[in-house]
Amino acid sequence: MNKDLYNRIVPFVKNHIKILAPVFLMLVTAVVTYAALSARGRNVPADVSAADPAAVTVSGGDEPVVEEVPLVLTENTDTALADFFAGYYLCLSNGDVDTLETMVDSIETYDKLIKAEQSRYLDYEIESIYCIPGYDQSKIIAFVVSNVTFDRYPDNKLPCYDGFNVSVDAEGGYRIVTGEVSAEENDYIARVLACDDVIELGNRITTDYNDRITATPELLTYMKELDSVVSTEAGEKLAALNSGEEIEMPEIEQYDVSGNDEPEIQMATANQTVNVRVSDSMNADTMGQLRGGQSVEVVEIKGNGWSQINFEGKTGYVKSEYLTLDIDVSSVVTIGTVTATETLNIRASASTDGMVMGSFAKGTTARLVSEKDGWCEVVYNNKVVYLSSQYLEITYD
Numbered sequence: 001m002n003k004d005l006y007n008r009i010v011p012f013v014k015n016h017i018k019i020l021a022p023v024f025l026m027l028v029t030a031v032v033t034y035a036a037l038s039a040r041g042r043n044v045p046a047d048v049s050a051a052d053p054a055a056v057t058v059s060g061g062d063e064p065v066v067e068e069v070p071l072v073l074t075e076n077t078d079t080a081l082a083d084f085f086a087g088y089y090l091c092l093s094n095g096d097v098d099t100l101e102t103m104v105d106s107i108e109t110y111d112k113l114i115k116a117e118q119s120r121y122l123d124y125e126i127e128s129i130y131c132i133p134g135y136d137q138s139k140i141i142a143f144v145v146s147n148v149t150f151d152r153y154p155d156n157k158l159p160c161y162d163g164f165n166v167s168v169d170a171e172g173g174y175r176i177v178t179g180e181v182s183a184e185e186n187d188y189i190a191r192v193l194a195c196d197d198v199i200e201l202g203n204r205i206t207t208d209y210n211d212r213i214t215a216t217p218e219l220l221t222y223m224k225e226l227d228s229v230v231s232t233e234a235g236e237k238l239a240a241l242n243s244g245e246e247i248e249m250p251e252i253e254q255y256d257v258s259g260n261d262e263p264e265i266q267m268a269t270a271n272q273t274v275n276v277r278v279s280d281s282m283n284a285d286t287m288g289q290l291r292g293g294q295s296v297e298v299v300e301i302k303g304n305g306w307s308q309i310n311f312e313g314k315t316g317y318v319k320s321e322y323l324t325l326d327i328d329v330s331s332v333v334t335i336g337t338v339t340a341t342e343t344l345n346i347r348a349s350a351s352t353d354g355m356v357m358g359s360f361a362k363g364t365t366a367r368l369v370s371e372k373d374g375w376c377e378v379v380y381n382n383k384v385v386y387l388s389s390q391y392l393e394i395t396y397d
Contacts, residue, residue, distance in 0.1 A: 073197035076129035076142065077281045082304040084174055085144055085164075089126055095119030104176035105167075109241065113234035121226055123149045125157070126304050130201065132192055135185040139177075140166040141192055143201060150223070155350050155373070156216045159208045161201065165189065266298045268307070268323040269383065271348055271357045276316040280306035287316055292358070298323065321355060324348055324383055332384060334367040336396035338376050344391040350375035351386075360387055368394060 076082060091100040097112040125147045132141045142164045147157035165177045181189075192198060213220050237247045270290040277284040280302060288311060290296055296318075297310040307320045343362045347354035350373070360366075366378040366387070371394060376387045 071132050071192055071195040071197065073130040073132055073143070073195075073201060075281075075283060076131050077279075077283045079279055079281065081131075081140075081142070081174070082126075082129060082280065083302070085129060085142070086126060086302060086304045088176075089124040089144075089146065093119060093123045103174075104178050106178050110234060110238050113237050114230060117230040117233045117237075118226075121151045121230075124160075125149070127159075129304075130197075132195075132198075134165065134167075135181075135188045138168050139185075140164075140168065141189070142166055143198065145201075145205060150219065150226075152222060153216065153219050156212065156219055158212055158219070159205050161205050163193075265310075267326040268296055268298045268309075269326060270294045270296065270318075271322050271324055271355045274318055274322040276309070276311050276318055278316065280304060280308070280317040284317070287314065288312065290318060290322075295326070296323070298325065321348075324357065324385070326382065327384060332367075332369060332379055334369055334379060334397075336368040336394060337365050338368050338378055338387065338392040338394050339363065339365045340387075340391060341393055342391040344388055346380065347386045349386060350377065354386060357383075357385060368396075 088100070088103060091097070091103070092115060095116040095118075097107075097116050100115065101107050101112065127145045127147060129145070130143045132143075134140045143161055144164065145159065145161045148160045149157050165181070167175050167177050169175065240247050270292055272292040274290050275286045276288045276290055278287050290311075298307050299310060299315070300308040301320055302308065305320055306317050307323055309316050309318055309323075340360050340362050344360050346357045346360050348357055349355070360380070366380040369377040369379060369384060371377070371389060374389050376389050376392055376394065378385060378387055
């Protein structure tokens, strides 16, 4: 990616990333927005703290010869960094721009209003985080892969990836870099964008995005409409603020961060046999397995896609997608019954991509909660699960 193109893309994405990042995936292989997270008492992850990630000097001749070191994406294994990114995306999803402002070195009022308005329509779910050493020891460049859910299309998640230039202070605190950087650092970031691993990641996400949006073209139309709506709403609120008027901001869900309360234990059931790991990373050692159908205590559902569980008297971690939370089915309102006309899969969500939790045999019945877009939400074995309407006979009360 040449420098002129880079300089045109970055400012645009900084202002529109939450709504237009998925659209950009059709046009741009990789985009780095200047962003990072702030926290206290954290150290730079060991796998991204190389002394000089940009080059090595080889002696010889009258002048040293600088050879570029290949840039390689590595999956993040630092749980603290993952937690901070989870906090960042939580702020975006909730419209908590006041907290977001503490995570960046600067953010303009209009950008805050844009993000607040976007939060009314969008939610993020982090899938994975990849890192490349930053320009120097005080920087990390990270790519966060996430799924974006739009309010009108809760079952149609779109893949997205954002780039972050993370600064790390002497105490290990993270902060989002949104201001100008030196020409040398700008060139280094351009080199990162052009490296094979980043291009490969961009191609993978772009292909996935195109497949999903092709299946739901009306979602693309909605995304474009939202861009106009959000810009208009933010502009009107900025004008109101400049006139001294009060404006309505999204209501922020409050979270207890004191650490004084005991964690709320929830019960869940494993959808299939899955590894239990010592930390919330696919690279972490395994400590055992949960069998499909096995119940487990869930201590915390983390924002990075993992759940902390009690496993054989120890703390373990499982990918949340492999767990289904148990609920009090007596409180679920049902509207009829379904009977299987053929044996079919039981799924954890209303999609053929949903985790298979078992089979629903021909002739089996279950209470119907709702029916929409070819899927039935039913109560079965004390859980709310999903069945394809195609293979069901539905009887309403």
